[in-house]
Amino acid sequence: MKHETVKPPMRTDFLPFAAPLVGDDEVAGVVECLRSGWLTSGLKVKEFEKEFAAFVGSRHALAVNSCTAALHLALEAVGVRQGDEVITSPMTFTATAAVMEHLGARPILVDVDPSSLNIDPAQIESRITPRTRAIVPVHFAGQACEMDAILEIARRHGLPVVEDAAHAIPTRYHGRLIGTLGDITCFSFYATKNLTTGEGGMITTERDEYAERMRLMTLHGMSRDAWKRYTQDGSWRYEILAPGYKYNLTDVAAAIGIPQLRRCTDFLERRAAIARAYTRAFEDLDAIQTPWVRDEAEHGWHLYVIQINPEALRIDRDVFVKKLLERKIGVSVHFIPLHIHPYYRDRYGFKPEDYPNAFGAFQRIISLPIYAKMTDADVEDVIEAVRQIADENAR
Numbered sequence: 001m002k003h004e005t006v007k008p009p010m011r012t013d014f015l016p017f018a019a020p021l022v023g024d025d026e027v028a029g030v031v032e033c034l035r036s037g038w039l040t041s042g043l044k045v046k047e048f049e050k051e052f053a054a055f056v057g058s059r060h061a062l063a064v065n066s067c068t069a070a071l072h073l074a075l076e077a078v079g080v081r082q083g084d085e086v087i088t089s090p091m092t093f094t095a096t097a098a099v100m101e102h103l104g105a106r107p108i109l110v111d112v113d114p115s116s117l118n119i120d121p122a123q124i125e126s127r128i129t130p131r132t133r134a135i136v137p138v139h140f141a142g143q144a145c146e147m148d149a150i151l152e153i154a155r156r157h158g159l160p161v162v163e164d165a166a167h168a169i170p171t172r173y174h175g176r177l178i179g180t181l182g183d184i185t186c187f188s189f190y191a192t193k194n195l196t197t198g199e200g201g202m203i204t205t206e207r208d209e210y211a212e213r214m215r216l217m218t219l220h221g222m223s224r225d226a227w228k229r230y231t232q233d234g235s236w237r238y239e240i241l242a243p244g245y246k247y248n249l250t251d252v253a254a255a256i257g258i259p260q261l262r263r264c265t266d267f268l269e270r271r272a273a274i275a276r277a278y279t280r281a282f283e284d285l286d287a288i289q290t291p292w293v294r295d296e297a298e299h300g301w302h303l304y305v306i307q308i309n310p311e312a313l314r315i316d317r318d319v320f321v322k323k324l325l326e327r328k329i330g331v332s333v334h335f336i337p338l339h340i341h342p343y344y345r346d347r348y349g350f351k352p353e354d355y356p357n358a359f360g361a362f363q364r365i366i367s368l369p370i371y372a373k374m375t376d377a378d379v380e381d382v383i384e385a386v387r388q389i390a391d392e393n394a395r
C-alpha cells in the first residue's frame with residue numbers, strides 16, 4: 001500500500017551529504033591551544049588519548065593523523081611484510097587495502113554478507129593460506145561485523161585481527177563498544193565522520209608490544225617524541241630505532257577531538273533517531289529496501305544505506321541519485337567495491353562477478369544524509385524526495 005505523497009515546495013538550499021557539528025567548546029579548545037604556543041603533539045593529544053581509552057575501555061589509545069595511518073601502523077605492528085596476504089572486504093574505502101600494498105602485501109578480498117554488507121565470516125576460512133598474515137574486518141556503515149565468528153577463525157589460525165572501525169565510533173557488539181575486540185582497532189576522525197578532528201584517527205589495543213611498536217613508528221621511529229625533547233625536562237638527544245612514519249596528531253586537532261568525543265553519544269542518539277524516521281517512512285515502499293540491522297541499540301549509524309529495488313522501478317541507481325541531487329539532497333555511494341577500481345582490477349585481474357554480493361549491492365546502494373546537525377525539516381525533505389522519486393518512477 002502506498003502513502004499519499006504531498007509535494008512540498010522544493011528546498012531552496014542544497015542539503016550537504018555530511019557536515020560536522022562543531023560547538024563553542026571545539027572553538028575554545030583550538031583558541032586555547034593556539035594561544036598556548038604548543039601546536040603539535042603534546043598535552044592535548046595525551047588528554048585525548050586518555051579520554052578515548054577510557055571511553056572505549058581500552059588499555060592503550062594512540063592518536064594519529066588519519067585512519068589510513070592507523071591501519072598502516074597496525075598492519076606493520078602485527079608483522080605484515082612483503083609477499084604476505086591480508087584478508088579484507090571489497091566493500092570498503094581504498095585506504096583499507098592501499099596500506100597492505102604499501103607494505104608489499106596482497107589484499108585478499110572475501111565477499112560480503114548481502115544483508116549487512118559486512119565481510120561474510122563463512123567465506124573467510126577457505127581464503128586462508130600459509131601466506132595469510134592478518135584479517136581486517138570493516139564495520140560497514142557503523143554496524144559491527146560478526147566478530148565472534150571472525151575472532152574464532154582468527155584464533156584457530158593464529159592470525160591477528162585489525163579492525164577498520166572508521167565508521168564505528170560509537171558502535172557496540174554484544175553490548176561492548178568497538179575498540180577492544182580485535183588485536184588492534186583503527187578509528188577515523190575525517191571531516192565527515194561521527195567524531196571529527198578535520199583529519200585524524202585513533203588506534204586502540206590491549207597489547208603492550210603493539211602499542212610500543214606503533215608509538216615508535218608514528219613519529220619517525222624516534223626514541224623520544226617532540227614533547228619530551230623540547231620541554232625543560234627534555235633532552236636534545238634521541239635515537240632512531242626504525243625507519244618510522246610521520247603520523248602523529250597535532251594538539252590543534254586533539255583540541256577539536258576532546259569535546260567531540262564527549263558529545264559523541266549525543267550525536268549517535270540524533271543519528272539513530274534520523275535512521276528510525278527514514279526506516280518508518282520507507283518501510284511501505286516496494287522500491288526501497290531499508291538497511292538490515294542486527295540490533296537497533298548497537299548500530300553506530302555512520303551511514304544510512306538504502307538499496308533500490310530494480311524490479312519496482314523504471315530508473316536505475318545512477319538516475320535515482322541524479323534526481324535526489326536535482327531536489328537539492330546531497331547523497332553518496334558507499335562503496336564502489338575495491339575490485340572494480342582500475343588499480344585493483346588490473347593488478348589482480350578481478351571481474352565484477354568475482355564478488356557477486358558486493359557488486360550486486362553496489363548497483364543498488366545510495367547513502368542518504370545522516371548527521372547530528374540535520375534538522376527535522378532536513379530529514380523530512382530527504383524523506384519526501386525519496387518517496388516522490390520512488391512514486392513517480394514506479395513500474
Ligand SMILES: Cc1ncc(COP(=O)(O)O)c(C=O)c1O
Nearest residue numbers: 066067068093095166188189190
Ligand atoms: C572504511 C574506511 N576505512 C578507512 C578510511 C580512511 O580514513 P581516513 O580518511 O581517516 O584516513 C575511510 C575513510 O573514509 C573509510 O571509510
